[in-house]
Amino acid sequence: MVPTEEVSERGYSEDGVDVTLVRWMLSLTPAERLEVLQQFADFVLSIRATSISQPPADPKRSLD
Amino acid sequence: MPLQYRSLLQTLNDHSIEYIVVGGVGAVLRGAPVNTLDLDIVYSVEPDNLVRLVSALENLDAIYRGQPERRLAPKASHLAAAGQNLLITRFGPLDVLGSIGNGRTYRDLVAHSPVIDLGEGLLVPVLDLETLIAVKEEVGSEKDRAVLPVLRRTLEESRRR
Numbered sequence: 001m002v003p004t005e006e007v008s009e010r011g012y013s014e015d016g017v018d019v020t021l022v023r024w025m026l027s028l029t030p031a032e033r034l035e036v037l038q039q040f041a042d043f044v045l046s047i048r049a050t051s052i053s054q055p056p057a058d059p060k061r062s063l064d
Numbered sequence: 065m066p067l068q069y070r071s072l073l074q075t076l077n078d079h080s081i082e083y084i085v086v087g088g089v090g091a092v093l094r095g096a097p098v099n100t101l102d103l104d105i106v107y108s109v110e111p112d113n114l115v116r117l118v119s120a121l122e123n124l125d126a127i128y129r130g131q132p133e134r135r136l137a138p139k140a141s142h143l144a145a146a147g148q149n150l151l152i153t154r155f156g157p158l159d160v161l162g163s164i165g166n167g168r169t170y171r172d173l174v175a176h177s178p179v180i181d182l183g184e185g186l187l188v189p190v191l192d193l194e195t196l197i198a199v200k201e202e203v204g205s206e207k208d209r210a211v212l213p214v215l216r217r218t219l220e221e222s223r224r225r
Contacts, residue, residue: 013213013217015213015216015217016213017213017214017217018097019217019221021097022095022096022097022214022217022218022221023221024097025092025095025096025097025218026095026218026221026222026225028095029183030093030180030181030182031181031182031183033092033093033095034069034070034089034092034093034182036092037069037089037092037099037100038067038068038069038070040099041067041069041101041156042067044101045066045067045101
């Protein structure tokens, strides 16, 4: 058994883990956990696609 | 590039592949709040399974993602070597691993991989947290060490439930 450690009032363990997030994930069913991961992937890939389709801002352009 | 975890897993099941979900997706399914953008599996190197796995990978349009311009598809001979096959498929990145950690194979891991029901008939063997932690400790890379506190805390919290 892993020894119990102190969790701060803000919900972080001594090693910096957000225990509230751990407890929330454990409250979900495995199917719901996979859906959370799928939504993360969809979000990251949509951002990546957007950044690829848009040209980078011209750093020489003056700000009005 | 699409990334569809359920479709990847369903395709493996449709081809009756003997495999275990490991890595980040395995950690998430066991309740750890981590993120990943690929699916890691360890597969059985039994000849019949390799034949089915090649068929499944063909169905997925899998090619090695290191040199995508060569469009090199994995063959049974590649998979029999039990190495690391880092692939890109029509449903996203798929790492097909012959072993993990200090040479732990499907045969070593299957007893530590209870099946998880993901609904809609999708049943998936997933490496348990204790073994996943042990594997990450064995590998010892910076990336693997970074996730260990989250995995250990998840294991502790899951044991309290």
